Amino acid sequence: MLEHNRVFVGSVCSNECKHCPHETRQNRQLSEIEADLSAGSGKHGVEIYGGEPLERFDFSRLVASAKALNRLIKVVTNGRALSRWETVKSAIEAGVSGFEVKLWGANQALHDELTGRDGSFFEAVQGISNARGSNAKIYLAIRALTCRENIDSLADIARIAATFRVDRLVIEPIDPELSLVEASRSIKLAIETAITNRVWAMTERMPLCTMSGYEPHVSEALLPKPEGLVKVSACGQCVYTDVCDGVADASAERFQVEVKPAKDSAFLDDLRAIRDERKAKSLTYKL
Amino acid sequence: MKEKLKVLLTSFNSCSSPHHLSLALGYLKAYAMADSELASAVDIEIADFCTDCNPVTQVLFYLTGAQPDVVGVSCYCWNMEKVSDLVRLAAGVLPKTTFILGGPEVGPIAEEVLAKNDNAAAVVRGEGEETFTECLKRLAAGDTLAGVAGATYRSGVEIISNPDRPPIEELDRIPSPYLSGALRPLDGVTYLETYRGCPFSCAYCYENKGLRRLRYFSDERVDSEIKYVMSHPEVRTFSFIDSVFNLSKERTAKLVGWLSEANVHGAGLHTIEVATEQVDEETVNLFKKANVLSVETGPQAVHPETTANVSRHFDRDKFSAGVRLMEETGIKVTCDMILGLPRDNFFRFAQTVAFVFGLAPAKVVFSTLNVLPGTALYRQADTAGLEYDEKPPHIIQQTASFPFRELRKAEMFAHSLDREYNMS
Numbered sequence: 001m002l003e004h005n006r007v008f009v010g011s012v013c014s015n016e017c018k019h020c021p022h023e024t025r026q027n028r029q030l031s032e033i034e035a036d037l038s039a040g041s042g043k044h045g046v047e048i049y050g051g052e053p054l055e056r057f058d059f060s061r062l063v064a065s066a067k068a069l070n071r072l073i074k075v076v077t078n079g080r081a082l083s084r085w086e087t088v089k090s091a092i093e094a095g096v097s098g099f100e101v102k103l104w105g106a107n108q109a110l111h112d113e114l115t116g117r118d119g120s121f122f123e124a125v126q127g128i129s130n131a132r133g134s135n136a137k138i139y140l141a142i143r144a145l146t147c148r149e150n151i152d153s154l155a156d157i158a159r160i161a162a163t164f165r166v167d168r169l170v171i172e173p174i175d176p177e178l179s180l181v182e183a184s185r186s187i188k189l190a191i192e193t194a195i196t197n198r199v200w201a202m203t204e205r206m207p208l209c210t211m212s213g214y215e216p217h218v219s220e221a222l223l224p225k226p227e228g229l230v231k232v233s234a235c236g237q238c239v240y241t242d243v244c245d246g247v248a249d250a251s252a253e254r255f256q257v258e259v260k261p262a263k264d265s266a267f268l269d270d271l272r273a274i275r276d277e278r279k280a281k282s283l284t285y286k287l
Numbered sequence: 288m289k290e291k292l293k294v295l296l297t298s299f300n301s302c303s304s305p306h307h308l309s310l311a312l313g314y315l316k317a318y319a320m321a322d323s324e325l326a327s328a329v330d331i332e333i334a335d336f337c338t339d340c341n342p343v344t345q346v347l348f349y350l351t352g353a354q355p356d357v358v359g360v361s362c363y364c365w366n367m368e369k370v371s372d373l374v375r376l377a378a379g380v381l382p383k384t385t386f387i388l389g390g391p392e393v394g395p396i397a398e399e400v401l402a403k404n405d406n407a408a409a410v411v412r413g414e415g416e417e418t419f420t421e422c423l424k425r426l427a428a429g430d431t432l433a434g435v436a437g438a439t440y441r442s443g444v445e446i447i448s449n450p451d452r453p454p455i456e457e458l459d460r461i462p463s464p465y466l467s468g469a470l471r472p473l474d475g476v477t478y479l480e481t482y483r484g485c486p487f488s489c490a491y492c493y494e495n496k497g498l499r500r501l502r503y504f505s506d507e508r509v510d511s512e513i514k515y516v517m518s519h520p521e522v523r524t525f526s527f528i529d530s531v532f533n534l535s536k537e538r539t540a541k542l543v544g545w546l547s548e549a550n551v552h553g554a555g556l557h558t559i560e561v562a563t564e565q566v567d568e569e570t571v572n573l574f575k576k577a578n579v580l581s582v583e584t585g586p587q588a589v590h591p592e593t594t595a596n597v598s599r600h601f602d603r604d605k606f607s608a609g610v611r612l613m614e615e616t617g618i619k620v621t622c623d624m625i626l627g628l629p630r631d632n633f634f635r636f637a638q639t640v641a642f643v644f645g646l647a648p649a650k651v652v653f654s655t656l657n658v659l660p661g662t663a664l665y666r667q668a669d670t671a672g673l674e675y676d677e678k679p680p681h682i683i684q685q686t687a688s689f690p691f692r693e694l695r696k697a698e699m700f701a702h703s704l705d706r707e708y709n710m711s
Contacts, residue, residue: 001640002644043644043647044647072710098710137709137710139706167703167707168703168706198699199699200696200699216634216696216700221637222637222641267633270634270637273634274634274637274638277641277645
């Protein structure tokens, strides 16, 4: 429920992920990033994402600039650079307060196939292990990027999250061709696996109607609203219509066909109250 | 010459760095040693331990070395399990030692505590200074605790509760633990108290101990303690344990006057509890003058049904303004939130989180509700549908509105947020 200023550092990355949204590879100049850092309105901190922020040669300078303006600095990473202990150490010393490591699979074959890079799975897992074992007070999360190819292995990613006692598992469907309604079954199983092992799990970009019984795990019910979500016409019939932000733009067409609007909810008034609280405090951010 | 009674006062304090020291034990020693007759008959040592860092065996090892005749233990919800283990294990290795328990965890349920802890000889109920001193006098004279007001004791197989003892009206009768030398002012873990009680009556809290009024130490006493503590250059920060530091503007101004005058070494105040709704610009200026570095405050919960149900005063706008004022002037605010209050549920708790995070305080603290003996919630648990663990720390299991699984999920959610928010 933190409001971070999300700052994009460019699309250069050590992976070539099959579902990566970036078509070209170009890093942004440090001066451009610093301008974004200054212009940002993150109440609590900054989230640095790419591409792969940790592979930038000027990463320490970037963090120093971010630290001058922010209390919390979270880095979203493919985790490979964290497999080098020196990188973990220098990032934390520079002021990074948290890492969110992206996983595409719970095994080498699947993860490496989806990242397009041999060895990326082992490096990412070693990175998670290094970050957790650093003895530093840092926040560590796993972001399970979800697509048709890995939807059945989400529970295994949850097991990895449990093994390394990460602070949160974030499940984010990223494949426009993925059926959110069908995916919800695997996502719920992954959530159960995580919470049974006392790892908190949340979804992003999963509309409330698809997560019946798991509403507390829906980020958009609790967290700042990400841009890029849209409503489909069936949303008007859903009990959650005024407390749900809808689906990712790219998924809307498919979702319109399969959506089953929710008929009732025991939590509607409380969800509205949270939304009012967010509006009152302007808890929104740019995607 | 008759050998002196060896008394050891101990507690497992909550874990912190540096380790907390118990002010309560300092009061007990200072009060007892002010009695000249008793002072010549007893030696009192204070030994503080940490709940997280010191195993029971380590404490027992220390006790077997000290070989005390009497051990007084200060009991709280966070340490009672260890206290019970200590008392139980001591039966074998210190068979002649008398264990007397006191503190908020045992006072309200004294008979129950003695029934469960075979090797404990007595429980001091309520305010401990007078009762404990009288117990020591009896033990030093070889007498029983029959008739000692405020004590519940074991007599053979019987457990007997003597009549209650009224609270001490003139608090100055209790010597200052610092001025009397019972405690030494140390950096970060020196605590002062200017009054006892709490102006609020939150149903989950035992701070006011069922009394509706406040009792104060005299101005002279408070001023002297402040001057003494602040004359120690090594004490860089210290704190007040008053339930509300800014009780009224007039009183705050008076305290701040003494503090700023005595502050010859630039010491700061940390973690003072404040009523944030009462914090305005004038108050913040006073806090700055007193070099308040950090404060701790609610809101505990924000949903009107939840707060009303536990008699918790909460004014959204005033609270927000107070936090902003303090943070803007560099005073670090810690906001506390309680999970599992009756009438709350996962999303109402999330609403509290959204409210608090919207204020962006320096730190947040999440706690699961402890249904503490002596509180209104403890008394009303059955009728209010509260299911809690009878074993300390009396963690709430579920309520009518917050089922077990949802509550445990909320704990995981809170832990995750705690890790994310407090990692700077």
